[in-house]
Amino acid sequence: MVPCIKYPNCSKCPPKLSRDKKGKDYTCKACGAKRMTLWEVPTEKLKxxxxxxxDFKNVLxxxxSSVSPEELExxxxxxxxxxQEGA
Incomplete structure (x- = not known):
């Protein structure tokens, strides 16, 4: 199991609504995604x-820069x- 890159996974994933009954199954019939909290994921399947x-390109x-050109100089x-060792 891995976290969703895009949420929801597909356009048919059922949304979680505040009026839904407790214990409702949110498994998507189209893509198979299952809504759960992190604590519900079995430890052996958590990756x-x-x-x-x-990911790096997105961050960049x-x-x-946290260092100015003057500080680098x-x-x-x-x-x-x-x-390099200061001695």
Whole structure:
């Protein structure tokens, strides 16, 4: 079992409504997806999703540098003067 990349999995997945009776089965008859909480997933079937190159590309779209070009220059100069170990 892996988390859904897209929610819902298909256009026929049943939505969870506040007026639904407790214990209703939300298994999709079209794609087979079953709605459950993390705690309901059997331990032996719980799998972390694989990290892909696309995941990194998505993050880079919103990432920004936390180090300014001036700070990088200071580091470069320090490294030239003292070496990487600082001695």
């Amino acid at each position: 972390a999703p694989d990290v892909t190159v696309q 779209k919103h990432a920004f 200071q580091y470069t100069e320090w490294t030239k003067q003292f070496g």
